[in-house]
Amino acid sequence: MQVIGFCRFSFPAEGGFQVGHATVEERIAYLYAPARIEERFRHFETICLPGIKAQTDPDFLFVILCGDMMPKGHLDRLRNLTADMPQARIVLHPPGPHRKVCQEVMNSVRDMGRPCLQFRHDDDDAVSVEFVALLREAARDCATLIGKHRLVGFDWNRGFVARPDARGLLAAPCVTPYWGVAQAVAVQARVQQTVLNFSHNKLNQFMPTVTFTDPPVYVRGHNDHNDSRQKKHVTQPDLQRLDAEGEEAFRDLFAIDADQVRRAFA
Known part of the structure; x- marks a missing residue:
């Protein structure tokens, strides 16, 4: 079965953001502001x-x-980061309604x-190196269910929230469904319809879903430019500095190299 991951990299959609902007031009200026786009690249490359x-x-x-108006320097950088990845396909598209364009x-x-x-993936998040294999296995195990429905959701709810910095990684384990x-x-x-047609936290309102609690399968990035953290009263996780054992676990599970993180965020 064909597997497709979908990542929006600073795409100036109409809608799809919790941070509001009056015009597309304002959104473009926000997305490509030097401090923000640099942070997005660092997370994209290391996480x-x-x-x-x-x-x-x-x-x-x-x-x-x-x-399609991404500055050439940023686009070249994105192409260089994915040059060794045969699965990557960069698609340039003019601004438009979020769900319509993604579909x-x-x-x-x-x-x-x-x-x-189909799986959605933010540019500052990570999945385990076995995620695609786990997804195919889940589809095989649920073949009868899939055969009866137009859409069936899968959600792995155990992982970590983590913040990279010049000293490495701060992280906390979590179990959060439909994140x-x-x-x-x-x-x-x-x-x-596609995976992007639905709000991730409301997926089970539109289709049958199957959830998995083991093993840890994701890292949810925590940073100053998370769209979901721009509003008031957002819960702050209790992040702790990873020791050598924790850093080794992140390398094994997610291929995240704390030394690379330290270099990128130095």
């Missing part, structure tokens, strides 16, 4: 990409959606005549 590149099952497509792009890269597995990371949807052939 997001390592685990995606190291998947034990390499048979998948990883779509990176960007605005259009997703369906343009999939074989509409076959069912597929949007390590979440996927099995989509039947010819179905136009």
Whole structure:
């Protein structure tokens, strides 16, 4: 079954952000502000990409959606970071309604005549190196359920929230359902809706879903530019500095290298 991951890299969508902007031009200025875009690249390079590149099952497509007005220097940097990743496909698209654009792009890269597995992925999050393999296994185990429904959701709820900095990684274990990371949807052939058509925390309101609590499968990035952390009264996790054993566990589970993190955030 075709597996497609979908990552929006500072795409200036209409909607899709909790941070509001009056115009597309304001959103573009916000997304490409030097401090913000530099932080996004650092997280993308050290947190997001390592685990995606190291998947034990390499048979998948990883779509990176960007605005067609992304400055050339940023686009070149993005292409360099993914040059050694045959699964990566960078798609440039003009601004437009968030869900409509994501649906259009997703369906343009999939074989509409076959069912597929789709997962969403933010540019500052990570999944375990076995995520694609676990997703395929879940689909096989739930073949009867998938055969009865247009859409079936899968959600792995155990992982970590983590913050990289010049000293390495701060992290805390968590179990949080429907958080949007390590979440996927099995989509039947010819179905136009995609994983991006649904709010991640409301997935089980629109389709049957299957949840898994073991093993730890994700890292949810914690940083100053998280879209979900820009509002008041956001809970702050109790993050603790990873010791050598914790750093080794992150390398094994997510291919996240604390030394690379220290260099990038120095």
